[in-house]
Amino acid sequence: QLSRSLYLVGKSKELEPLVGHKDKNSIETFEVPLGSTVQVKLHASTHFDRKHVALVSPHCGGFESSNNTSGNSWWSSIQKTDTGVEVFQEHFPATTTGSVAGGGERGGAWEYSYWVNATTAGTFMLPPATIEEMYNPDVYSSTPSAVVVVG
Numbered sequence: 001q002l003s004r005s006l007y008l009v010g011k012s013k014e015l016e017p018l019v020g021h022k023d024k025n026s027i028e029t030f031e032v033p034l035g036s037t038v039q040v041k042l043h044a045s046t047h048f049d050r051k052h053v054a055l056v057s058p059h060c061g062g063f064e065s066s067n068n069t070s071g072n073s074w075w076s077s078i079q080k081t082d083t084g085v086e087v088f089q090e091h092f093p094a095t096t097t098g099s100v101a102g103g104g105e106r107g108g109a110w111e112y113s114y115w116v117n118a119t120t121a122g123t124f125m126l127p128p129a130t131i132e133e134m135y136n137p138d139v140y141s142s143t144p145s146a147v148v149v150v151g
Contacts, residue, residue, distance in 0.1 A: 058084035
């Protein structure tokens with residue numbers, strides 16, 4: 001499973017959750033002030049051990065990549081581009097019962113976070129983030145698309 005959350009990053013680096021509104025087609029729209037920084041947080045989990053997992057998160061128009069990331073040391077490879085991020089892990093363990101305190105590892109529940117800067121005003125489609133087991137494409141999950149209004 002894969003979910004995506006968006007947060008406005010304040011001047012003191014505090015995070016304020018962005019709350020979207022859904023239209024009649026259940027497409028969520030987020031409003032982001034021009035010049036602001038947004039943290040994108042992706043949360044992935046699985047009930048079975050997986051191998052060669054790829055997580056892809058495209059940016060929407062109006063955003064530029066930032067160098068800031070957090071809690072991402074677990075992923076074996078991270079590729080940032082102008083259009084998004086791709087992260088990979090060779091072994092993605094299943095969710096276990098109980099909890100593991102601290103750090104990024106939580107027994108099959110993992111996060112990847114990165115920051116983007118809102119640089120261009122307008123209305124943009126945010127494509128879905130996806131996660132898949134690369135050599136078993138039937139094992140796949142994605143977030144919904146969304147609309148982002150930068151202004």
